[in-house]
Amino acid sequence: xxxxxxxxxxxxxxxxxxxxxxxxxxxxxxxxxxxxxxxxxxxxxxxxxxxxxxxxxxxxxxxxxxxxxxxxxxxxxxxxxxxxxxxxxxxxxxxxxxxxxxxxxxxxxxxxxxxxxxxxxxxxxxxxxxxxxxxxxxxxxxxxxxxxxxxxxxxxxxxxxxxxxxxxxxxxxxxxxxxxxxxxxxxxxxxxxxxxxxxxxxxxxxxxxxxxxxxxxxxxxxxxxxxxxxxxxxxxxxxxxxxxxxxxxxxxxxxxxxxxxxxxxxxxxxxxxxxxxxxxxxxxxxxxxxxxxxxxx
Numbered sequence: 001x002x003x004x005x006x007x008x009x010x011x012x013x014x015x016x017x018x019x020x021x022x023x024x025x026x027x028x029x030x031x032x033x034x035x036x037x038x039x040x041x042x043x044x045x046x047x048x049x050x051x052x053x054x055x056x057x058x059x060x061x062x063x064x065x066x067x068x069x070x071x072x073x074x075x076x077x078x079x080x081x082x083x084x085x086x087x088x089x090x091x092x093x094x095x096x097x098x099x100x101x102x103x104x105x106x107x108x109x110x111x112x113x114x115x116x117x118x119x120x121x122x123x124x125x126x127x128x129x130x131x132x133x134x135x136x137x138x139x140x141x142x143x144x145x146x147x148x149x150x151x152x153x154x155x156x157x158x159x160x161x162x163x164x165x166x167x168x169x170x171x172x173x174x175x176x177x178x179x180x181x182x183x184x185x186x187x188x189x190x191x192x193x194x195x196x197x198x199x200x201x202x203x204x205x206x207x208x209x210x211x212x213x214x215x216x217x218x219x220x221x222x223x224x225x226x227x228x229x230x231x232x233x234x235x236x237x238x239x240x241x242x243x244x245x246x247x248x249x250x251x252x253x254x255x256x257x258x259x260x261x262x263x264x265x266x267x268x269x270x271x272x273x274x275x276x277x278x279x280x281x282x283x284x285x286x287x288x289x290x291x292x293x294x295x296x297x
Contacts (some may be wrong), residue, residue: 038077043097043164049088050152054113055080055121055130057089058099063107075127083134100163102150116152118145138192 039057041049049056057073059066077087092099092107102111102118110121112133119142123129133139148155169191176182176190 016156037080037087038074039086041088041090041098042095046098046151047117049086049113050116052086052115053084053134054086054088054111055134055195056111057100058092058104058107058111059089060091060093060107062093066108069108069125072127072130076130079127079131083131096167097161097164101156101160103149103156103159112139112142114139118150119143122128174254207248232289 055076057069059069073087073089080087090098092104098104102109107127110125112119112121119139121133121139121142123133123138132289144149147153150156173187173191176187177184182190
């Protein structure tokens with residue numbers, strides 16, 4: 001009977017034990033679970049790293065060294081709250097603009113940022129080294145990135161825009177060649193024409209703006225000044241010109257004198273004759289008037 005009772009109670013005990021195990025797992029799991037405190041930085045939210053202290057990893061999914069670093073970086077992120085540092089990562093394949101902004105030339109690359117001042121971490125890549133780097137403030141021994149090449153500068157913002165433009169051009173090229181079926185040379189020709197047209201439009205706009213801001217003034221013609229020291233040939237030419245001018249003046253004076261000696265011209269004589277005729281007619285009229293008055297008396 002005892003053996004029979006033991007056999008009957010076995011399944012009950014196993015079910016009870018299973019329920020107890022599941023209940024304990026449900027209760028304990030939230031306590032043992034680790035929070036993923038690694039923040040993902042993109043082109044939209046990257047300015048958040050300008051405030052506070054940050055450790056940022058730049059990686060690519062295809063990079064073997066990045067894969068080896070990932071476990072250590074995850075362990076280091078568990079200490080972020082205790083060290084009062086934000087742990088972040090950037091996928092350069094999805095964020096090419098940030099790749100250009102931070103001038104990422106090798107993977108993985110780690111940056112330390114403290115209130116907008118950036119420093120590049122080049123030490124060992126283990127959890128303990130990361131913790132010591134923050135806890136002992138070893139980042140103070142590293143020279144910060146120059147203001148010209150700071151990710152928040154105008155220079156690097158332009159570099160970021162250039163990287164984004166290159167990615168957009170690549171997508172357009174793939175769309176033309178793969179989806180539409182345009183040949184490769186046709187795609188290049190389209191980009192060349194667009195570049196030429198945009199350059200012409202931009203040039204015209206710049207000229208128009210410059211003309212509006214600084215209007216051009218008409219230049220007055222300045223009198224020609226002869227050099228103080230003339231060559232012998234130039235002196236001879238000047239003398240010849242002076243002699244010719246004097247001869248022309250003399251010829252004009254002689255012509256005027258000859259005209260005066262010859263007397264009045266034909267037109268002047270005709271005018272004088274007309275005047276004389278008018279005078280004679282006036283005198284005759286006066287005499288006739290006087291004679292008629294005398295006869296009446």
